[in-house]
Amino acid sequence: MGEQDPFLVFWSEYRLCTLASPRPDGSIHQVPVGVTYDPERHLARVITFASSYKATNVAARPGARVSVCQVEGGRWSTLEGEATVSREEGAVAEAVRRYAERYRQPRPNPDRVVIEIAVKRVMGNVRPERAGIVP
Numbered sequence: 781m782g783e784q785d786p787f788l789v790f791w792s793e794y795r796l797c798t799l800a801s802p803r804p805d806g807s808i809h810q811v812p813v814g815v816t817y818d819p820e821r822h823l824a825r826v827i828t829f830a831s832s833y834k835a836t837n838v839a840a841r842p843g844a845r846v847s848v849c850q851v852e853g854g855r856w857s858t859l860e861g862e863a864t865v866s867r868e869e870g871a872v873a874e875a876v877r878r879y880a881e882r883y884r885q886p887r888p889n890p891d892r893v894v895i896e897i898a899v900k901r902v903m904g905n906v907r908p909e910r911a912g913i914v915p
Contacts, residue, residue, distance in 0.1 A: 787908040790850070790857055791817040792882055797850040799826055799895070801837050801863065809837055815848045816878035817859065817899075819913045824848050824859045824897040825875040827886060830867065835893050839865040846897055849904075857904035859914075861897045871896065 797815040800808050811834055813826045826848065828835050838844065842864045849858040866872065875894035879886055886892075902914045 785908055785910050785913055787857065787906055787913060788817075788819060790852075790855065790906045791815075794883060795850050795852060797848050799834055799846060799848050801834060801846040802841070802844055803837060804840070809833065813848070814879055814883045815850070815859075816875070816882050818878070822861075822899045822915050824861070824899055825878060826895040826897075827872070827875045827879050827892055828895065829889055829891040830865075830893045831891065835865050835895060838863045838895050846895075848897065855904075855906050857902065857906040859897065859899045860901040860903070861899040863895055863897045865893050865895055867893050 796812050798810050799813045800810040803809050816825045818825070838846065843862045845860060846863040847858050847860040849856065872892055872894050876886060900915060908914050
């Protein structure tokens with residue numbers, strides 16, 4: 781099968797990220813988050829609680845463009861795309877499963893939602909080496 785693509789390795793190692801989303805006044809809300817990336821669905825996921833500003837901000841504008849970014853020294857990667865918030869049990873469970881693989885098992889949270897980002901653009905110097913990993 782060969783070695784795993786360096787882009788996927790970078791997006792699977794324990795590393796904090798940031799989520800940037802537009803506020804109603806057009807300014808940017810940027811906060812630290814944990815992010816997972818699903819190369820089959822080209823989907824980035826952020827788990828949070830429903831009443832968090834990031835979730836209410838995205839929920840108020842389904843499909844708004846957001847970005848998630850991570851940096852390690854001089855290496856960086858940003859995923860940009862349209863965001864939605866899901867409370868759907870299966871979507872939240874999948875996001876929690878992936879989060880636990882990359883970071884740690886999160887505490888139970890009955891108010892948990894997932895911000896799903898349909899990735900449309902990738903920027904940075906850590907980029908996929910194989911086709912199909914990103915759109």
